[in-house]
Amino acid sequence: MMERPLVVGVDGSDAALGAVDWAADAAVRYGIRLRIVYASRWERYEVHLLEGRTEPSSERVREETIVGVAAERASRRVPGLEVTTQLAPDDPVEALLTEGLRAKAVVVGHRGRGRLTSLLLGSVGLGVAARAHCPVIVVRGRTENIRGGECKVVLGVGERAADTAAVTFALEEASLRDCTVEAVHAWRCPGTAVPEQCGAHGEYHGEYRAEHERRTQELLDEVMNKPVAAFPQVTVERRAVEGAPGAALVAASHTADLVVVGAHRRHGHAGLQLGLVTHTVLHHARCPVAVVPET
Known part of the structure:
Protein backbone atom coordinates (compact mmCIF):
# COMPACT_ATOMS: atom_id res chain seq x y z
CA MET A 1 0.00 0.00 0.00
CA ARG A 140 0.75 31.20 10.34
CA GLY A 141 2.79 33.32 12.74
CA ARG A 142 6.19 34.94 12.83
CA THR A 143 8.88 33.93 10.37
CA GLU A 144 11.23 32.65 13.07
CA ASN A 145 8.51 30.44 14.52
CA ILE A 146 7.50 29.09 11.12
CA ARG A 147 11.11 28.22 10.38
CA GLY A 148 11.27 26.10 13.53
CA GLY A 149 13.88 27.96 15.52
CA GLU A 150 12.26 27.65 18.96
CA CYS A 151 12.78 23.88 19.37
CA LYS A 152 9.45 23.41 21.16
CA VAL A 153 6.05 21.90 20.37
CA VAL A 154 3.19 23.14 22.56
CA LEU A 155 0.33 20.74 23.23
CA GLY A 156 -3.00 21.99 24.50
CA VAL A 157 -4.50 19.49 26.97
CA GLY A 158 -8.23 19.75 27.62
CA GLU A 159 -10.43 18.06 30.18
CA ARG A 160 -10.84 14.76 28.32
CA ALA A 161 -8.32 12.19 29.43
CA ALA A 162 -9.05 10.05 26.34
CA ASP A 163 -7.71 12.66 23.90
CA THR A 164 -4.67 10.75 22.68
CA ALA A 165 -4.47 11.51 18.94
CA ALA A 166 -3.26 15.08 19.55
CA VAL A 167 -0.81 13.87 22.21
CA THR A 168 0.69 11.29 19.86
CA PHE A 169 0.89 13.81 17.02
CA ALA A 170 2.74 16.30 19.23
CA LEU A 171 5.17 13.65 20.44
CA GLU A 172 5.85 12.45 16.89
CA GLU A 173 6.51 16.02 15.75
CA ALA A 174 8.86 16.64 18.65
CA SER A 175 10.69 13.38 17.97
CA LEU A 176 11.19 14.24 14.30
CA ARG A 177 12.27 17.79 15.14
CA ASP A 178 14.45 16.71 18.10
CA CYS A 179 12.74 19.19 20.40
CA THR A 180 10.68 19.27 23.61
CA VAL A 181 6.93 19.10 24.18
CA GLU A 182 5.29 21.56 26.53
CA ALA A 183 1.91 20.16 27.63
CA VAL A 184 -0.30 23.04 28.79
CA HIS A 185 -3.56 22.82 30.71
CA ALA A 186 -5.28 26.03 31.80
CA TRP A 187 -7.63 26.49 34.73
CA ARG A 188 -9.46 29.47 36.16
CA CYS A 189 -12.12 30.46 38.70
CA PRO A 190 -15.70 29.47 37.83
CA GLY A 191 -17.43 31.92 35.52
CA THR A 192 -19.94 32.82 38.25
CA ALA A 193 -17.25 33.98 40.65
CA VAL A 194 -15.90 37.49 40.92
CA PRO A 195 -12.22 38.10 41.75
CA GLU A 196 -13.02 38.86 45.40
CA GLN A 197 -14.76 35.49 45.74
CA CYS A 198 -11.67 33.78 44.41
CA GLY A 199 -9.59 35.50 47.05
CA ALA A 200 -7.26 37.16 44.57
CA HIS A 201 -4.92 38.36 47.32
CA GLY A 202 -5.80 36.03 50.19
CA GLU A 203 -5.06 32.62 51.59
CA TYR A 204 -8.15 31.12 49.96
CA HIS A 205 -6.77 31.85 46.50
CA GLY A 206 -3.53 30.14 47.44
CA GLU A 207 -5.43 27.02 48.48
CA TYR A 208 -7.60 27.25 45.37
CA ARG A 209 -4.51 27.52 43.15
CA ALA A 210 -2.78 24.61 44.88
CA GLU A 211 -5.83 22.38 44.45
CA HIS A 212 -6.18 23.24 40.75
CA GLU A 213 -2.50 22.73 40.12
CA ARG A 214 -2.69 19.34 41.84
CA ARG A 215 -5.69 18.31 39.73
CA THR A 216 -4.00 19.60 36.59
CA GLN A 217 -0.87 17.57 37.26
CA GLU A 218 -3.03 14.47 37.78
CA LEU A 219 -4.82 15.14 34.48
CA LEU A 220 -1.56 15.76 32.62
CA ASP A 221 -0.07 12.55 34.02
CA GLU A 222 -3.18 10.59 33.05
CA VAL A 223 -3.15 12.00 29.51
CA MET A 224 0.60 11.94 28.91
CA ASN A 225 2.17 8.99 30.72
CA LYS A 226 1.16 6.15 28.41
CA PRO A 227 1.88 7.95 25.07
CA VAL A 228 5.16 9.35 26.43
CA ALA A 229 6.40 5.85 27.16
CA ALA A 230 6.55 5.23 23.40
CA PHE A 231 8.78 8.30 22.91
CA PRO A 232 11.46 8.05 25.60
CA GLN A 233 13.74 10.36 23.62
CA VAL A 234 11.30 13.28 23.90
CA THR A 235 11.49 15.62 26.89
CA VAL A 236 8.01 16.58 28.10
CA GLU A 237 7.29 19.55 30.33
CA ARG A 238 3.89 19.66 32.06
CA ARG A 239 2.56 23.13 32.87
CA ALA A 240 -0.53 24.32 34.72
CA VAL A 241 -1.63 27.83 33.77
CA GLU A 242 -4.22 30.01 35.47
CA GLY A 243 -6.37 31.75 32.88
CA ALA A 244 -8.38 31.18 29.72
CA PRO A 245 -7.13 28.14 27.74
CA GLY A 246 -7.07 29.93 24.39
CA ALA A 247 -5.10 32.87 25.78
CA ALA A 248 -2.69 30.51 27.51
CA LEU A 249 -1.93 28.65 24.27
CA VAL A 250 -1.57 31.87 22.29
CA ALA A 251 0.93 33.11 24.87
CA ALA A 252 2.82 29.81 24.70
CA SER A 253 2.90 30.02 20.90
CA HIS A 254 5.32 32.97 21.04
CA THR A 255 8.15 30.57 21.86
CA ALA A 256 6.96 27.51 19.91
CA ASP A 257 7.45 26.00 16.47
CA LEU A 258 4.00 24.39 16.51
CA VAL A 259 0.87 24.40 18.68
CA VAL A 260 -1.14 21.16 18.65
CA VAL A 261 -4.79 21.03 19.68
CA GLY A 262 -7.33 18.22 19.51
CA ALA A 263 -10.70 18.41 17.75
CA HIS A 264 -13.79 16.31 18.32
CA ARG A 265 -15.84 15.42 15.26
CA ARG A 266 -19.54 14.71 15.67
CA HIS A 267 -20.66 11.91 13.38
CA GLY A 268 -23.01 13.12 10.66
CA HIS A 269 -22.47 16.79 11.49
CA ALA A 270 -21.36 18.76 8.41
CA GLY A 271 -21.04 22.20 10.00
CA LEU A 272 -17.99 23.88 11.52
CA GLN A 273 -16.73 21.81 14.42
CA LEU A 274 -14.27 24.01 16.26
CA GLY A 275 -14.39 24.81 19.94
CA LEU A 276 -13.66 28.25 21.32
CA VAL A 277 -10.11 27.35 22.33
CA THR A 278 -9.17 25.99 18.90
CA HIS A 279 -10.85 28.93 17.20
CA THR A 280 -8.83 31.37 19.31
CA VAL A 281 -5.53 29.63 18.62
CA LEU A 282 -6.15 29.39 14.87
CA HIS A 283 -6.80 33.13 14.67
CA HIS A 284 -4.12 34.45 17.01
CA ALA A 285 -1.22 32.00 17.42
CA ARG A 286 2.26 33.26 16.61
CA CYS A 287 3.33 29.94 15.11
CA PRO A 288 1.79 27.19 12.93
CA VAL A 289 -1.17 25.34 14.43
CA ALA A 290 -2.02 21.66 14.04
CA VAL A 291 -5.66 20.66 14.57
CA VAL A 292 -5.78 16.91 15.19
CA PRO A 293 -9.15 15.12 15.12
CA GLU A 294 -9.75 12.63 17.90
CA THR A 295 -10.96 9.24 16.75
Missing part, protein backbone atom coordinates in the same frame (compact mmCIF):
# COMPACT_ATOMS: atom_id res chain seq x y z
CA MET A 2 1.40 3.38 -0.99
CA GLU A 3 2.32 5.73 1.84
CA ARG A 4 -0.20 8.51 2.34
CA PRO A 5 1.13 11.86 1.08
CA LEU A 6 1.27 15.21 2.78
CA VAL A 7 -1.24 17.46 1.00
CA VAL A 8 -0.86 21.22 0.69
CA GLY A 9 -3.50 23.53 -0.76
CA VAL A 10 -2.40 26.41 -3.00
CA ASP A 11 -4.16 29.38 -4.57
CA GLY A 12 -1.32 31.59 -5.79
CA SER A 13 -1.16 33.70 -2.63
CA ASP A 14 2.01 34.42 -0.66
CA ALA A 15 0.48 32.62 2.34
CA ALA A 16 -0.03 29.50 0.23
CA LEU A 17 3.58 29.59 -0.99
CA GLY A 18 4.68 29.85 2.63
CA ALA A 19 2.57 26.77 3.33
CA VAL A 20 4.33 24.98 0.46
CA ASP A 21 7.72 25.74 2.05
CA TRP A 22 6.54 24.42 5.42
CA ALA A 23 4.97 21.35 3.84
CA ALA A 24 8.10 20.53 1.81
CA ASP A 25 10.21 20.56 4.97
CA ALA A 26 7.61 18.47 6.79
CA ALA A 27 7.40 15.92 3.96
CA VAL A 28 11.13 15.34 4.32
CA ARG A 29 10.77 14.82 8.08
CA TYR A 30 7.94 12.34 7.49
CA GLY A 31 9.73 10.62 4.61
CA ILE A 32 6.71 10.87 2.31
CA ARG A 33 5.79 12.56 -0.95
CA LEU A 34 4.21 16.01 -1.23
CA ARG A 35 0.93 16.49 -3.10
CA ILE A 36 0.08 20.04 -4.21
CA VAL A 37 -3.61 20.71 -4.82
CA TYR A 38 -5.35 23.63 -6.49
CA ALA A 39 -9.15 23.55 -6.53
CA SER A 40 -11.64 25.59 -8.54
CA ARG A 41 -15.17 25.05 -9.77
CA TRP A 42 -14.25 26.73 -13.06
CA GLU A 43 -13.33 23.41 -14.67
CA ARG A 44 -16.87 22.13 -14.13
CA TYR A 45 -18.15 24.82 -16.46
CA GLU A 46 -15.21 25.09 -18.83
CA VAL A 47 -16.18 22.00 -20.83
CA HIS A 48 -19.55 23.50 -21.70
CA LEU A 49 -18.38 27.06 -22.19
CA LEU A 50 -15.43 26.29 -24.41
CA GLU A 51 -16.70 23.41 -26.59
CA GLY A 52 -14.86 23.24 -29.89
CA ARG A 53 -11.83 25.21 -28.68
CA THR A 54 -8.48 23.44 -28.79
CA GLU A 55 -6.36 25.93 -26.90
CA PRO A 56 -6.58 26.04 -23.07
CA SER A 57 -8.50 28.87 -21.46
CA SER A 58 -6.74 31.67 -19.61
CA GLU A 59 -8.18 30.30 -16.38
CA ARG A 60 -6.71 26.87 -17.06
CA VAL A 61 -3.34 28.42 -17.86
CA ARG A 62 -3.47 30.37 -14.59
CA GLU A 63 -4.29 27.23 -12.59
CA GLU A 64 -1.48 25.26 -14.19
CA THR A 65 0.91 28.13 -13.54
CA ILE A 66 -0.04 28.26 -9.86
CA VAL A 67 0.59 24.55 -9.26
CA GLY A 68 3.67 24.60 -11.48
CA VAL A 69 5.25 27.46 -9.54
CA ALA A 70 4.42 25.74 -6.25
CA ALA A 71 5.86 22.42 -7.41
CA GLU A 72 9.05 24.06 -8.66
CA ARG A 73 9.38 25.96 -5.39
CA ALA A 74 9.07 22.75 -3.34
CA SER A 75 11.57 20.91 -5.56
CA ARG A 76 14.10 23.70 -5.30
CA ARG A 77 13.67 23.89 -1.55
CA VAL A 78 14.09 20.14 -1.10
CA PRO A 79 15.96 18.58 -4.03
CA GLY A 80 14.89 15.00 -4.59
CA LEU A 81 11.51 15.39 -2.91
CA GLU A 82 8.75 13.53 -4.74
CA VAL A 83 6.13 16.12 -5.70
CA THR A 84 2.80 15.53 -7.44
CA THR A 85 0.13 18.05 -8.41
CA GLN A 86 -3.63 18.00 -8.78
CA LEU A 87 -6.15 20.41 -10.33
CA ALA A 88 -9.45 19.61 -8.66
CA PRO A 89 -12.77 20.74 -10.22
CA ASP A 90 -14.38 21.44 -6.87
CA ASP A 91 -14.82 23.94 -4.09
CA PRO A 92 -11.42 24.35 -2.35
CA VAL A 93 -12.68 23.25 1.07
CA GLU A 94 -14.46 20.19 -0.31
CA ALA A 95 -11.48 19.26 -2.47
CA LEU A 96 -9.05 19.41 0.45
CA LEU A 97 -11.44 17.49 2.69
CA THR A 98 -11.59 14.75 0.05
CA GLU A 99 -7.80 14.75 -0.31
CA GLY A 100 -7.51 14.53 3.45
CA LEU A 101 -9.30 11.19 3.51
CA ARG A 102 -6.17 9.59 2.06
CA ALA A 103 -3.48 11.97 3.37
CA LYS A 104 -1.24 11.97 6.39
CA ALA A 105 -2.20 15.62 6.92
CA VAL A 106 -3.38 18.70 5.04
CA VAL A 107 -1.41 21.95 5.13
CA VAL A 108 -2.94 25.34 4.33
CA GLY A 109 -1.89 28.96 4.54
CA HIS A 110 -3.63 31.31 6.93
CA ARG A 111 -4.95 33.69 4.26
CA GLY A 112 -6.10 33.38 0.69
CA ARG A 113 -6.33 35.53 -2.43
CA GLY A 114 -9.96 36.62 -2.15
CA ARG A 115 -11.54 39.85 -1.00
CA LEU A 116 -11.40 38.73 2.63
CA THR A 117 -7.60 38.55 2.92
CA SER A 118 -7.77 40.92 5.88
CA LEU A 119 -9.30 38.14 7.98
CA LEU A 120 -7.06 36.60 10.63
CA LEU A 121 -7.76 33.19 9.12
CA GLY A 122 -9.06 32.59 5.62
CA SER A 123 -12.33 30.78 4.99
CA VAL A 124 -10.61 27.80 3.34
CA GLY A 125 -8.23 27.25 6.24
CA LEU A 126 -11.07 27.59 8.73
CA GLY A 127 -13.38 25.24 6.80
CA VAL A 128 -10.76 22.52 6.38
CA ALA A 129 -9.52 22.72 9.98
CA ALA A 130 -13.09 22.52 11.24
CA ARG A 131 -14.17 19.44 9.27
CA ALA A 132 -11.19 17.33 8.18
CA HIS A 133 -10.72 13.80 9.48
CA CYS A 134 -6.95 14.03 9.30
CA PRO A 135 -4.59 16.50 11.00
CA VAL A 136 -4.68 19.99 9.48
CA ILE A 137 -1.77 22.39 9.84
CA VAL A 138 -2.45 26.09 9.37
CA VAL A 139 0.83 27.84 8.62
Whole structure:
Protein backbone atom coordinates (compact mmCIF):
# COMPACT_ATOMS: atom_id res chain seq x y z
CA MET A 1 0.00 0.00 0.00
CA MET A 2 1.40 3.38 -0.99
CA GLU A 3 2.32 5.73 1.84
CA ARG A 4 -0.20 8.51 2.34
CA PRO A 5 1.13 11.86 1.08
CA LEU A 6 1.27 15.21 2.78
CA VAL A 7 -1.24 17.46 1.00
CA VAL A 8 -0.86 21.22 0.69
CA GLY A 9 -3.50 23.53 -0.76
CA VAL A 10 -2.40 26.41 -3.00
CA ASP A 11 -4.16 29.38 -4.57
CA GLY A 12 -1.32 31.59 -5.79
CA SER A 13 -1.16 33.70 -2.63
CA ASP A 14 2.01 34.42 -0.66
CA ALA A 15 0.48 32.62 2.34
CA ALA A 16 -0.03 29.50 0.23
CA LEU A 17 3.58 29.59 -0.99
CA GLY A 18 4.68 29.85 2.63
CA ALA A 19 2.57 26.77 3.33
CA VAL A 20 4.33 24.98 0.46
CA ASP A 21 7.72 25.74 2.05
CA TRP A 22 6.54 24.42 5.42
CA ALA A 23 4.97 21.35 3.84
CA ALA A 24 8.10 20.53 1.81
CA ASP A 25 10.21 20.56 4.97
CA ALA A 26 7.61 18.47 6.79
CA ALA A 27 7.40 15.92 3.96
CA VAL A 28 11.13 15.34 4.32
CA ARG A 29 10.77 14.82 8.08
CA TYR A 30 7.94 12.34 7.49
CA GLY A 31 9.73 10.62 4.61
CA ILE A 32 6.71 10.87 2.31
CA ARG A 33 5.79 12.56 -0.95
CA LEU A 34 4.21 16.01 -1.23
CA ARG A 35 0.93 16.49 -3.10
CA ILE A 36 0.08 20.04 -4.21
CA VAL A 37 -3.61 20.71 -4.82
CA TYR A 38 -5.35 23.63 -6.49
CA ALA A 39 -9.15 23.55 -6.53
CA SER A 40 -11.64 25.59 -8.54
CA ARG A 41 -15.17 25.05 -9.77
CA TRP A 42 -14.25 26.73 -13.06
CA GLU A 43 -13.33 23.41 -14.67
CA ARG A 44 -16.87 22.13 -14.13
CA TYR A 45 -18.15 24.82 -16.46
CA GLU A 46 -15.21 25.09 -18.83
CA VAL A 47 -16.18 22.00 -20.83
CA HIS A 48 -19.55 23.50 -21.70
CA LEU A 49 -18.38 27.06 -22.19
CA LEU A 50 -15.43 26.29 -24.41
CA GLU A 51 -16.70 23.41 -26.59
CA GLY A 52 -14.86 23.24 -29.89
CA ARG A 53 -11.83 25.21 -28.68
CA THR A 54 -8.48 23.44 -28.79
CA GLU A 55 -6.36 25.93 -26.90
CA PRO A 56 -6.58 26.04 -23.07
CA SER A 57 -8.50 28.87 -21.46
CA SER A 58 -6.74 31.67 -19.61
CA GLU A 59 -8.18 30.30 -16.38
CA ARG A 60 -6.71 26.87 -17.06
CA VAL A 61 -3.34 28.42 -17.86
CA ARG A 62 -3.47 30.37 -14.59
CA GLU A 63 -4.29 27.23 -12.59
CA GLU A 64 -1.48 25.26 -14.19
CA THR A 65 0.91 28.13 -13.54
CA ILE A 66 -0.04 28.26 -9.86
CA VAL A 67 0.59 24.55 -9.26
CA GLY A 68 3.67 24.60 -11.48
CA VAL A 69 5.25 27.46 -9.54
CA ALA A 70 4.42 25.74 -6.25
CA ALA A 71 5.86 22.42 -7.41
CA GLU A 72 9.05 24.06 -8.66
CA ARG A 73 9.38 25.96 -5.39
CA ALA A 74 9.07 22.75 -3.34
CA SER A 75 11.57 20.91 -5.56
CA ARG A 76 14.10 23.70 -5.30
CA ARG A 77 13.67 23.89 -1.55
CA VAL A 78 14.09 20.14 -1.10
CA PRO A 79 15.96 18.58 -4.03
CA GLY A 80 14.89 15.00 -4.59
CA LEU A 81 11.51 15.39 -2.91
CA GLU A 82 8.75 13.53 -4.74
CA VAL A 83 6.13 16.12 -5.70
CA THR A 84 2.80 15.53 -7.44
CA THR A 85 0.13 18.05 -8.41
CA GLN A 86 -3.63 18.00 -8.78
CA LEU A 87 -6.15 20.41 -10.33
CA ALA A 88 -9.45 19.61 -8.66
CA PRO A 89 -12.77 20.74 -10.22
CA ASP A 90 -14.38 21.44 -6.87
CA ASP A 91 -14.82 23.94 -4.09
CA PRO A 92 -11.42 24.35 -2.35
CA VAL A 93 -12.68 23.25 1.07
CA GLU A 94 -14.46 20.19 -0.31
CA ALA A 95 -11.48 19.26 -2.47
CA LEU A 96 -9.05 19.41 0.45
CA LEU A 97 -11.44 17.49 2.69
CA THR A 98 -11.59 14.75 0.05
CA GLU A 99 -7.80 14.75 -0.31
CA GLY A 100 -7.51 14.53 3.45
CA LEU A 101 -9.30 11.19 3.51
CA ARG A 102 -6.17 9.59 2.06
CA ALA A 103 -3.48 11.97 3.37
CA LYS A 104 -1.24 11.97 6.39
CA ALA A 105 -2.20 15.62 6.92
CA VAL A 106 -3.38 18.70 5.04
CA VAL A 107 -1.41 21.95 5.13
CA VAL A 108 -2.94 25.34 4.33
CA GLY A 109 -1.89 28.96 4.54
CA HIS A 110 -3.63 31.31 6.93
CA ARG A 111 -4.95 33.69 4.26
CA GLY A 112 -6.10 33.38 0.69
CA ARG A 113 -6.33 35.53 -2.43
CA GLY A 114 -9.96 36.62 -2.15
CA ARG A 115 -11.54 39.85 -1.00
CA LEU A 116 -11.40 38.73 2.63
CA THR A 117 -7.60 38.55 2.92
CA SER A 118 -7.77 40.92 5.88
CA LEU A 119 -9.30 38.14 7.98
CA LEU A 120 -7.06 36.60 10.63
CA LEU A 121 -7.76 33.19 9.12
CA GLY A 122 -9.06 32.59 5.62
CA SER A 123 -12.33 30.78 4.99
CA VAL A 124 -10.61 27.80 3.34
CA GLY A 125 -8.23 27.25 6.24
CA LEU A 126 -11.07 27.59 8.73
CA GLY A 127 -13.38 25.24 6.80
CA VAL A 128 -10.76 22.52 6.38
CA ALA A 129 -9.52 22.72 9.98
CA ALA A 130 -13.09 22.52 11.24
CA ARG A 131 -14.17 19.44 9.27
CA ALA A 132 -11.19 17.33 8.18
CA HIS A 133 -10.72 13.80 9.48
CA CYS A 134 -6.95 14.03 9.30
CA PRO A 135 -4.59 16.50 11.00
CA VAL A 136 -4.68 19.99 9.48
CA ILE A 137 -1.77 22.39 9.84
CA VAL A 138 -2.45 26.09 9.37
CA VAL A 139 0.83 27.84 8.62
CA ARG A 140 0.75 31.20 10.34
CA GLY A 141 2.79 33.32 12.74
CA ARG A 142 6.19 34.94 12.83
CA THR A 143 8.88 33.93 10.37
CA GLU A 144 11.23 32.65 13.07
CA ASN A 145 8.51 30.44 14.52
CA ILE A 146 7.50 29.09 11.12
CA ARG A 147 11.11 28.22 10.38
CA GLY A 148 11.27 26.10 13.53
CA GLY A 149 13.88 27.96 15.52
CA GLU A 150 12.26 27.65 18.96
CA CYS A 151 12.78 23.88 19.37
CA LYS A 152 9.45 23.41 21.16
CA VAL A 153 6.05 21.90 20.37
CA VAL A 154 3.19 23.14 22.56
CA LEU A 155 0.33 20.74 23.23
CA GLY A 156 -3.00 21.99 24.50
CA VAL A 157 -4.50 19.49 26.97
CA GLY A 158 -8.23 19.75 27.62
CA GLU A 159 -10.43 18.06 30.18
CA ARG A 160 -10.84 14.76 28.32
CA ALA A 161 -8.32 12.19 29.43
CA ALA A 162 -9.05 10.05 26.34
CA ASP A 163 -7.71 12.66 23.90
CA THR A 164 -4.67 10.75 22.68
CA ALA A 165 -4.47 11.51 18.94
CA ALA A 166 -3.26 15.08 19.55
CA VAL A 167 -0.81 13.87 22.21
CA THR A 168 0.69 11.29 19.86
CA PHE A 169 0.89 13.81 17.02
CA ALA A 170 2.74 16.30 19.23
CA LEU A 171 5.17 13.65 20.44
CA GLU A 172 5.85 12.45 16.89
CA GLU A 173 6.51 16.02 15.75
CA ALA A 174 8.86 16.64 18.65
CA SER A 175 10.69 13.38 17.97
CA LEU A 176 11.19 14.24 14.30
CA ARG A 177 12.27 17.79 15.14
CA ASP A 178 14.45 16.71 18.10
CA CYS A 179 12.74 19.19 20.40
CA THR A 180 10.68 19.27 23.61
CA VAL A 181 6.93 19.10 24.18
CA GLU A 182 5.29 21.56 26.53
CA ALA A 183 1.91 20.16 27.63
CA VAL A 184 -0.30 23.04 28.79
CA HIS A 185 -3.56 22.82 30.71
CA ALA A 186 -5.28 26.03 31.80
CA TRP A 187 -7.63 26.49 34.73
CA ARG A 188 -9.46 29.47 36.16
CA CYS A 189 -12.12 30.46 38.70
CA PRO A 190 -15.70 29.47 37.83
CA GLY A 191 -17.43 31.92 35.52
CA THR A 192 -19.94 32.82 38.25
CA ALA A 193 -17.25 33.98 40.65
CA VAL A 194 -15.90 37.49 40.92
CA PRO A 195 -12.22 38.10 41.75
CA GLU A 196 -13.02 38.86 45.40
CA GLN A 197 -14.76 35.49 45.74
CA CYS A 198 -11.67 33.78 44.41
CA GLY A 199 -9.59 35.50 47.05
CA ALA A 200 -7.26 37.16 44.57
CA HIS A 201 -4.92 38.36 47.32
CA GLY A 202 -5.80 36.03 50.19
CA GLU A 203 -5.06 32.62 51.59
CA TYR A 204 -8.15 31.12 49.96
CA HIS A 205 -6.77 31.85 46.50
CA GLY A 206 -3.53 30.14 47.44
CA GLU A 207 -5.43 27.02 48.48
CA TYR A 208 -7.60 27.25 45.37
CA ARG A 209 -4.51 27.52 43.15
CA ALA A 210 -2.78 24.61 44.88
CA GLU A 211 -5.83 22.38 44.45
CA HIS A 212 -6.18 23.24 40.75
CA GLU A 213 -2.50 22.73 40.12
CA ARG A 214 -2.69 19.34 41.84
CA ARG A 215 -5.69 18.31 39.73
CA THR A 216 -4.00 19.60 36.59
CA GLN A 217 -0.87 17.57 37.26
CA GLU A 218 -3.03 14.47 37.78
CA LEU A 219 -4.82 15.14 34.48
CA LEU A 220 -1.56 15.76 32.62
CA ASP A 221 -0.07 12.55 34.02
CA GLU A 222 -3.18 10.59 33.05
CA VAL A 223 -3.15 12.00 29.51
CA MET A 224 0.60 11.94 28.91
CA ASN A 225 2.17 8.99 30.72
CA LYS A 226 1.16 6.15 28.41
CA PRO A 227 1.88 7.95 25.07
CA VAL A 228 5.16 9.35 26.43
CA ALA A 229 6.40 5.85 27.16
CA ALA A 230 6.55 5.23 23.40
CA PHE A 231 8.78 8.30 22.91
CA PRO A 232 11.46 8.05 25.60
CA GLN A 233 13.74 10.36 23.62
CA VAL A 234 11.30 13.28 23.90
CA THR A 235 11.49 15.62 26.89
CA VAL A 236 8.01 16.58 28.10
CA GLU A 237 7.29 19.55 30.33
CA ARG A 238 3.89 19.66 32.06
CA ARG A 239 2.56 23.13 32.87
CA ALA A 240 -0.53 24.32 34.72
CA VAL A 241 -1.63 27.83 33.77
CA GLU A 242 -4.22 30.01 35.47
CA GLY A 243 -6.37 31.75 32.88
CA ALA A 244 -8.38 31.18 29.72
CA PRO A 245 -7.13 28.14 27.74
CA GLY A 246 -7.07 29.93 24.39
CA ALA A 247 -5.10 32.87 25.78
CA ALA A 248 -2.69 30.51 27.51
CA LEU A 249 -1.93 28.65 24.27
CA VAL A 250 -1.57 31.87 22.29
CA ALA A 251 0.93 33.11 24.87
CA ALA A 252 2.82 29.81 24.70
CA SER A 253 2.90 30.02 20.90
CA HIS A 254 5.32 32.97 21.04
CA THR A 255 8.15 30.57 21.86
CA ALA A 256 6.96 27.51 19.91
CA ASP A 257 7.45 26.00 16.47
CA LEU A 258 4.00 24.39 16.51
CA VAL A 259 0.87 24.40 18.68
CA VAL A 260 -1.14 21.16 18.65
CA VAL A 261 -4.79 21.03 19.68
CA GLY A 262 -7.33 18.22 19.51
CA ALA A 263 -10.70 18.41 17.75
CA HIS A 264 -13.79 16.31 18.32
CA ARG A 265 -15.84 15.42 15.26
CA ARG A 266 -19.54 14.71 15.67
CA HIS A 267 -20.66 11.91 13.38
CA GLY A 268 -23.01 13.12 10.66
CA HIS A 269 -22.47 16.79 11.49
CA ALA A 270 -21.36 18.76 8.41
CA GLY A 271 -21.04 22.20 10.00
CA LEU A 272 -17.99 23.88 11.52
CA GLN A 273 -16.73 21.81 14.42
CA LEU A 274 -14.27 24.01 16.26
CA GLY A 275 -14.39 24.81 19.94
CA LEU A 276 -13.66 28.25 21.32
CA VAL A 277 -10.11 27.35 22.33
CA THR A 278 -9.17 25.99 18.90
CA HIS A 279 -10.85 28.93 17.20
CA THR A 280 -8.83 31.37 19.31
CA VAL A 281 -5.53 29.63 18.62
CA LEU A 282 -6.15 29.39 14.87
CA HIS A 283 -6.80 33.13 14.67
CA HIS A 284 -4.12 34.45 17.01
CA ALA A 285 -1.22 32.00 17.42
CA ARG A 286 2.26 33.26 16.61
CA CYS A 287 3.33 29.94 15.11
CA PRO A 288 1.79 27.19 12.93
CA VAL A 289 -1.17 25.34 14.43
CA ALA A 290 -2.02 21.66 14.04
CA VAL A 291 -5.66 20.66 14.57
CA VAL A 292 -5.78 16.91 15.19
CA PRO A 293 -9.15 15.12 15.12
CA GLU A 294 -9.75 12.63 17.90
CA THR A 295 -10.96 9.24 16.75
